[in-house]
Amino acid sequence: MSDQKITINNGKLQVPDQPVIPFIEGDGTGPDIWRASQLVFDAAVEKAYGGKRKIQWKEVLAGEKAFNQTGNWMPNETLEAFREYLVGIKGPLTTPVGGGIRSLNVALRQELDLYACVRPVRWFQGVPSPVKQPELCDMVIFRENTEDIYAGIEFQQGTDDEKKFSQLLKENFPARYKKVRFPESAGFGIKPVSQEGTERLVKAAIDYAFAQKRDSVTLVHKGNIMKFTEGAFRDWGYEVAKSQYGAKDYEGGPWQVIEKDGHKIIIKDVIADAFLQQILLRPAEYSVIATLNLNGDYVSDALAAIVGGIGIAPGANINYVEGSAIFEATHGTAPKYANQDKVNPGSVILSGALMLEYMGWQEAADLIYSGLEKAIASKKVTYDFERLMEGATLLKCSEFGQEIVNNM
Numbered sequence: 215m216s217d218q219k220i221t222i223n224n225g226k227l228q229v230p231d232q233p234v235i236p237f238i239e240g241d242g243t244g245p246d247i248w249r250a251s252q253l254v255f256d257a258a259v260e261k262a263y264g265g266k267r268k269i270q271w272k273e274v275l276a277g278e279k280a281f282n283q284t285g286n287w288m289p290n291e292t293l294e295a296f297r298e299y300l301v302g303i304k305g306p307l308t309t310p311v312g313g314g315i316r317s318l319n320v321a322l323r324q325e326l327d328l329y330a331c332v333r334p335v336r337w338f339q340g341v342p343s344p345v346k347q348p349e350l351c352d353m354v355i356f357r358e359n360t361e362d363i364y365a366g367i368e369f370q371q372g373t374d375d376e377k378k379f380s381q382l383l384k385e386n387f388p389a390r391y392k393k394v395r396f397p398e399s400a401g402f403g404i405k406p407v408s409q410e411g412t413e414r415l416v417k418a419a420i421d422y423a424f425a426q427k428r429d430s431v432t433l434v435h436k437g438n439i440m441k442f443t444e445g446a447f448r449d450w451g452y453e454v455a456k457s458q459y460g461a462k463d464y465e466g467g468p469w470q471v472i473e474k475d476g477h478k479i480i481i482k483d484v485i486a487d488a489f490l491q492q493i494l495l496r497p498a499e500y501s502v503i504a505t506l507n508l509n510g511d512y513v514s515d516a517l518a519a520i521v522g523g524i525g526i527a528p529g530a531n532i533n534y535v536e537g538s539a540i541f542e543a544t545h546g547t548a549p550k551y552a553n554q555d556k557v558n559p560g561s562v563i564l565s566g567a568l569m570l571e572y573m574g575w576q577e578a579a580d581l582i583y584s585g586l587e588k589a590i591a592s593k594k595v596t597y598d599f600e601r602l603m604e605g606a607t608l609l610k611c612s613e614f615g616q617e618i619v620n621n622m
């Protein structure tokens with residue numbers, strides 16, 4: 215079969231009928247989930263296009279499988295494949311806590327400059343939820359994906375580098391150095407947040423809000439405390455609305471309103487801790503969320519819980535200028551369930567549906583949504599939903615994938 219590639223031309227994705235799509239299976243529960251997911255993707259594409267369109271899957275290595283086979287956690291060929299084929303999908307990869315390798319997930323996003331982590335959060339009918347009205351939670355998170363403390367500029371306590379950094383702080387910024395409560399036993403982390411990084415992320419969020427006829431974009435930040443990073447994110451965010459979309463003050467500001475073709479969007483902001491209580495108490499007031507990397511990480515899992523948990527929380531890492539994208543679940547490797555054919559493959563399956571939408575293969579994506587909805591409605595579900603549903607039938611990971619296919 216020929217090596218058909220997705221490309222971008224004048225900002226528009228060009229998708230051949232049989233594109234090569236690289237995938238990383240993932241660590242832990244990754245292989246179980248990938249098997250179930252690929253079955254669903256292939257069935258949806260086959261059913262929607264009767265063989266005219268087909269994905270040519272190309273496995274690329276990363277994480278434990280890569281290390282075991284090549285001695286390298288993230289072989290160069292993997293990065294090259296994502297660059298070459300533009301659109302890919304991945305399972306979760308393990309990151310050790312406290313030491314060891316840095317996150318491969320973060321490395322992929324940074325290396326490929328996939329600056330927007332887009333995580334839609336909506337409730338599917340019948341999914342068990344801890345709140346009374348989960349249907350009111352319908353948000354799309356735009357998490358900045360390349361900056362913030364995730365840039366990985368850290369100094370481990372007691373190392374030569376940390377001592378050099380402490381000395382630099384002491385000599386050049388004595389007043390600030392004095393604020394370090396226990397300087398002799400402290401490690402340090404640096405949080406870069408730039409105007410360019412903020413602008414492209416907020417622009418992506420606003421463009422999405424117009425395209426999807428959403429009524430607000432909320433800048434979520436902790437700018438009262440971290441004034442020149444999180445606070446600057448808020449200020450630069452409002453600036454984008456003004457300079458690129460002609461925003462006007464809304465009810466005296468700082469909130470803004472922008473309008474295009476008769477559709478109005480409110481640009482507002484909220485401090486992150488208050489936001490975390492409002493998503494439970496007043497979720498209907500929020501639609502598109504633009505936020506920095508760490509806030510976005512926390513907010514993703516918190517919002518996912520409201521609509522049924524991270525078993526059903528999809529996502530995408532996208533560079534809207536270059537067209538490149540890697541789709542992936544919000545959850546991690548859930549290692550305690552590895553190789554048990556147990557966990558919910560819903561997050562990777564829905565990430566794949568997002569990928570198909572991104573490719574313009576809406577019919578195949580819709581088949582996945584309806585298959586998933588019907589499987590849940592018939593209460594045939596994996597352990598995470600089954601334990602919260604009355605009268606449900608417990609399915610394995612692979613069986614749930616098959617159930618989605620049966621219901622397409």
Ligand SMILES: NC(=O)C1=CN([C@@H]2O[C@H](COP(=O)(O)OP(=O)(O)OC[C@H]3O[C@@H](n4cnc5c(N)ncnc54)[C@H](OP(=O)(O)O)[C@@H]3O)[C@@H](O)[C@H]2O)C=CC1
Binds near residue numbers: 545
């Ligand atoms: N993008 C990525 O590749 C990500 C990687 N990670 C990495 O994953 C590893 C494990 O992280 P951890 O903090 O345990 O978080 P995980 O998301 O892997 O798991 C936490 C809990 O979430 C639930 N869960 C996760 N996935 C599923 C699923 N598919 N179906 C149903 N329930 C699920 C399980 O809950 P319960 O126990 O209630 O059944 C699980 O114990 C770490 O190394 C971390 O760095 C983490 C996040 C993202």
Ligand SMILES: O=C(O)CCC(=O)C(=O)O
Binds near residue numbers: 317
């Ligand atoms: O890279 C990791 O291991 C964690 C990533 C993560 O939690 C996320 O992207 O939501």
Ligand SMILES: [Mg+2]
Binds near residue numbers: 511514515
């Ligand atoms: Mg996370």
